Amino acid sequence: MNLEHLIFQKGLKDVQSRKDQIVAALTILPSIILLGIFVYGFIGNSVYMSTTDWGQSAAMALDPQIEGVGLENYRELFTGFLNVRFRQDLANMFFFTVLFVALTLLVGLLLATIVDQLIWGEAFFRTVFLYPMSLSMVVTGTIWRWMLQPRGGINFLPTLIGLPPGEFLWLSSRAQKLVFDWSHLFHYLCLMLLIVLGLNLFNTWRRRDRKHLVWKVIFFGALLGVFASGILTRIHLLDYSESHGFNDALWGVVLAAVWQMSGYTMALYLAGLRTVPSELREAARVDGGSEFQIYRYVDLPLLKPITVSAIVILGHIALKIFDLIFAISSPDHYPTSMPAITMFLKTFRGNELAAGSAIGVILFVIVSLLIIPYLVVSFRKEV
Amino acid sequence: MKKFRWLNLTALCLVLVFALGTMVSAAVGGELEIFSWWAGDEGPALEALIALYESKYPNVTVINATVTGGSGVNAKAVLKTRMLGGDPPDSFQVHAGQELIGTWVVADRMEDLTWLFEEEDWFDAFPEDLFGLLSTEEGIWSVPVNIHRSNVLYFIPDNLEKWGVEAPGTWEEFLEIAPKLVDQGVIPLSVGENWTATHLWESVALSVLGADKYSDLWAGRLAWTSPEVIQVWELFGEILEYTNPDAPSLSWQQATDMVVEGQAALNIMGDWASGYLSVTLGVKPGDGYGWAASPGTTGVFMALSDSFGIPVGCPNRENTIAWLKTIGSLEGQDTFNPLKGSISARIDSDLSKYDLYLQSAAQDYQTDRIVGSLAHGVVANERFMNDFATVMDIFLANRDARAASNAAHVVAVQSGMAQ
Numbered sequence: 001m002n003l004e005h006l007i008f009q010k011g012l013k014d015v016q017s018r019k020d021q022i023v024a025a026l027t028i029l030p031s032i033i034l035l036g037i038f039v040y041g042f043i044g045n046s047v048y049m050s051t052t053d054w055g056q057s058a059a060m061a062l063d064p065q066i067e068g069v070g071l072e073n074y075r076e077l078f079t080g081f082l083n084v085r086f087r088q089d090l091a092n093m094f095f096f097t098v099l100f101v102a103l104t105l106l107v108g109l110l111l112a113t114i115v116d117q118l119i120w121g122e123a124f125f126r127t128v129f130l131y132p133m134s135l136s137m138v139v140t141g142t143i144w145r146w147m148l149q150p151r152g153g154i155n156f157l158p159t160l161i162g163l164p165p166g167e168f169l170w171l172s173s174r175a176q177k178l179v180f181d182w183s184h185l186f187h188y189l190c191l192m193l194l195i196v197l198g199l200n201l202f203n204t205w206r207r208r209d210r211k212h213l214v215w216k217v218i219f220f221g222a223l224l225g226v227f228a229s230g231i232l233t234r235i236h237l238l239d240y241s242e243s244h245g246f247n248d249a250l251w252g253v254v255l256a257a258v259w260q261m262s263g264y265t266m267a268l269y270l271a272g273l274r275t276v277p278s279e280l281r282e283a284a285r286v287d288g289g290s291e292f293q294i295y296r297y298v299d300l301p302l303l304k305p306i307t308v309s310a311i312v313i314l315g316h317i318a319l320k321i322f323d324l325i326f327a328i329s330s331p332d333h334y335p336t337s338m339p340a341i342t343m344f345l346k347t348f349r350g351n352e353l354a355a356g357s358a359i360g361v362i363l364f365v366i367v368s369l370l371i372i373p374y375l376v377v378s379f380r381k382e383v
Numbered sequence: 384m385k386k387f388r389w390l391n392l393t394a395l396c397l398v399l400v401f402a403l404g405t406m407v408s409a410a411v412g413g414e415l416e417i418f419s420w421w422a423g424d425e426g427p428a429l430e431a432l433i434a435l436y437e438s439k440y441p442n443v444t445v446i447n448a449t450v451t452g453g454s455g456v457n458a459k460a461v462l463k464t465r466m467l468g469g470d471p472p473d474s475f476q477v478h479a480g481q482e483l484i485g486t487w488v489v490a491d492r493m494e495d496l497t498w499l500f501e502e503e504d505w506f507d508a509f510p511e512d513l514f515g516l517l518s519t520e521e522g523i524w525s526v527p528v529n530i531h532r533s534n535v536l537y538f539i540p541d542n543l544e545k546w547g548v549e550a551p552g553t554w555e556e557f558l559e560i561a562p563k564l565v566d567q568g569v570i571p572l573s574v575g576e577n578w579t580a581t582h583l584w585e586s587v588a589l590s591v592l593g594a595d596k597y598s599d600l601w602a603g604r605l606a607w608t609s610p611e612v613i614q615v616w617e618l619f620g621e622i623l624e625y626t627n628p629d630a631p632s633l634s635w636q637q638a639t640d641m642v643v644e645g646q647a648a649l650n651i652m653g654d655w656a657s658g659y660l661s662v663t664l665g666v667k668p669g670d671g672y673g674w675a676a677s678p679g680t681t682g683v684f685m686a687l688s689d690s691f692g693i694p695v696g697c698p699n700r701e702n703t704i705a706w707l708k709t710i711g712s713l714e715g716q717d718t719f720n721p722l723k724g725s726i727s728a729r730i731d732s733d734l735s736k737y738d739l740y741l742q743s744a745a746q747d748y749q750t751d752r753i754v755g756s757l758a759h760g761v762v763a764n765e766r767f768m769n770d771f772a773t774v775m776d777i778f779l780a781n782r783d784a785r786a787a788s789n790a791a792h793v794v795a796v797q798s799g800m801a802q
Contacts, residue, residue: 057764057799060466061490081793085773150629172631174780249631331456332577333631334776348460350769351486 043364046357050074055352066354073358079237086359087182089339091244095178096254096338097318103258104314105307108265113295115266116273126270130263137260141327144256145171148328170252171329171336179245187232194223247335256328261317265310272306273299312374319367339363412442415702417691418465419476420458422451424663428723432528435718436709443702448472466492471694473703478760479527479690480516481601485764485798487694488524494693495522499704505711508729512753516761517690525690526711529725532654532744533756534586534677534685540670542645550649553679554590554618557649561625564648571625573647575638580623580630581775582758583651587622588615590679594752601755601762603801607792616784623782631779640664643672651677653687653759657740658724668740676747684751687759688728767798 050073052066077083115125132140147153148170155166180188201216226232276299284294322340329336331345339359347356415436421429426449433445450458455476462475471492477483487493500506500523506514509527517523538550546567551557561571574580589597591614592605599605600612627633627647639656641647643664650656657674660666668674676683691710693703709715716727721736726745734742755761760768771794778787795801 055766057485058490060463060486060492062469062492064490082770082773082790082797084777145632148632150632169629169632172629330576330578330631332772332776334773334780335631344460345456345769345772348463349456350766351463352766352769 046360046364049354050358050361052354054354055350055356059351059353069354073355074362077355077358077362084242085334085337086339086342087242088244088334089337089342092247092250092336093319093321093338095246096250096257096321097315099250099254100257100261100318101311101314103254104261104265105310107258107262108310109269109303111262111266112269112273115270126267129266132260133264135260137321137323138327140256140260141324144252144259145328148252148255168251169249170255171249172333173248174335175248176243176245177248179243182242182244183236183238183240184233185237186235187227187230190223190227190232194220194227197223249329249333249335253325253328253336257318257321257324260324261314265314268306268310269303272303276302308374312371315370316367319363319370413699413702414444414446415474415699415706416446416448416472417474417476417706418448418450418458418462418472420450420452420455421476422449424658425723428719431722432710432715432719435715436706439709440702440705443705466694469696471697473697473699474691474693474706476689476691477525479525479688480755480761481764482760482768483525483690483692484519485766487692488519488521492695493524494695496524496526496692496707497522499526499707499711503708503711508711508713508731510730510749510753513686513688513728516686516688516753516755525692526707527688527690527728528710528716529689529720529723530728530748531687531725531759532684532747533582533687533759534589534680534683535652535654535656536675536677537639537642537650537652537656537660538648538673538675539642539645539666540673542642543648543673546648548648550673550675551678552675552681554587554622557625557678558621565625569645570627570641570647571649572622573633573638573641573650574623574626574630575633575635576631577772577776577779578758579635579638579652580779581771582635582653582756583622584615584619584775585685585757586651586677586680587619588612588757589683589685589754590677591615591618594683594754597754601757601800603795607795607801608788612791613784613788616778616787620778620782620784623779636663653756654740654744655724657738661738661740662724668738674740674743682751684747684753685756686748686753687756687761763800764798767794767800770794770798 051068051070053069053072054064054066056065058064077086111129115122115129118125135143149155150167150169150172154170155168157166159165197216197220201213201220204213204216280298280302281294284298289297320340321338322344325336325338325341331337331341340363343356343359343363346352346359417429417433419429429447429449433447437443437445450461452458458476462472465471466487477487483493505526513527514523517525517527536550543550546564546569548560548563549556551560557571564571572583574583588600592600592611596605596611600607605611627638627641630638633641635652635656636659638647639650639652639659642650643660643666654674657668657672660672661668666672675681691707693700693707697703710719713727713729713731713733716729717733717736720727720732721738721741724741726732726737726741726748730749732745734745737745757763757768757771763771771791774787774790774794777790778784792801
């Protein structure tokens, strides 16, 4: 083989691969253009709109007079007198997301474990538990609105066995727990960070990861000091104290949402349980592990990746929730309101399009905080 | 020559007739898209009106574009996206008054209809007070198709007799009889979700302030922080003590049901509740259910009205004008309203077509002072209404009259309704 031949072959390969690249680029181009305009272009447009004052009296003019106001809309949302509703929405969203994700995972895992153990009727129960997911959130909301009526439905159940009817106001209670002062928001954010870090620290300690442990302990200690000293309460977001908290009325919404989505997590976990290699279980059995120990030390650790995916999927459903709330309670019922509802009402009822865009951008950022780390990690794994 | 002249003349006439013919068919041919939230119970009334229009203008195809959803919150969102996108319907349902003026008129998206009112002699057909609510100094912006009354008190006469009370004429009387009802295990006044509380609030405000000051409040002449307005909130708070605790989960129909089922004694609702009571629940007006002006508002008619106008740049303007002429006519109003359960906005309507309740409402409409409703978009613009819902929900939670007055003041300033 002479040198010329080799060069010729390499050149041919280059031409071929370049051709492949061009074909690939052309194939993907329409999607990129459409995504660019209809997703990223519109995100950009919303971000721009959120920095304007669009929403003055002639907001609906064909050519509305719009001026830039910088971050004024954001400042107004977090500290403005009338946006107390939006701040309660954020608190509602936080508590709802935590409860919904935790309970859905728990119920889903429980159902999956039970269905997995069934000797007969597995397909039947799987379908029954998965069925609510096939309903739209609006249907779920309407059904549960009826079921949670204070004068009927669930509250009426105890009377079937001769007990007095329940009195809990599932959706209409105005009672609040875990009350905190928005003015001292940073103080409470510090507490949250402390909790997350504490859990992480515990995990590191359990895994005997000496190297990181020291740094984490130092950081944890410093944060604990900041929190305990209460120095952050000196920062006042507002001139007055404004209490928010966990509304009892959210239980009704959580109940309906868990009912709808726990079948889905059951299906995820069930698929996960099926992929656990039977060799592992047999090996554990040979070593004398009880059924519970096998479940705890073989099955559960192997389900972890599924839990992570489920948290991301359920989390972003919870953060964006709109339709369920709209159907299950009235749009202006403050104890069950969420940012997406306020965004809709502000934009399309109150004509405050800039403020609505700002809420949209805030929601977008919060959802991104959940999804981007997940995407980064899963991309790394693939590469 | 003479022959030729005749020929010429005939030709000219033919051309003229032909030209006129095409002009007329251009005027009443093609399509007409009517945008509304009248589906469900209100659907038949709209369909009857469209049928009347089609019988008058058989060449026009009417497109009935409805977007369902209570009080039009979904329909309004769809309408706004369409208008912003430069695709207005030929005419759309809108609450007459500030809901139309504060959103569409200030944005130069509506045509002034003064010429139409002159052409059709409508200045004498509608009561004078109504024009104050429909128009600005620049013009009249929509044709009202119906009138609903907002300040109506509903009760079941037999039940009240059984409990030994009478329908209260003032809020003082209500506060006197309320403990008696509570003792008998009856909820004195039933309320539903957030907007029904606002609906109750406007009736309370009207009784405390009186018609003049109530109007001043919306014109920016009476401050939200004034002692009278704080008094409204205080009385409203006292009244709320005698309402059902599960209000936020109830629709207005369920609040009305409580009265019919004997769980509650009284309910204040717009007079669409009459239609619900007599048609849906089959309770007869008079013997079955009773009504009165809400306490302390006798002689004042708090009105709201659905109306239609001409959006600037609508595709079939001539057809829209024909539509407005139809709905504003006596025949149109008397076709639509008996089915809708509302009264005609005209003062010359044929009362024999209406039921007992509507006849009494129509009589009050012709003699009473007319003021506009807050909860239904007559006296306040949409930005105010949106934020007032928040003020209301905060008040329902904390019952702080002074804080609510201050918050409402801020809302009024931000929405351009007060200085």
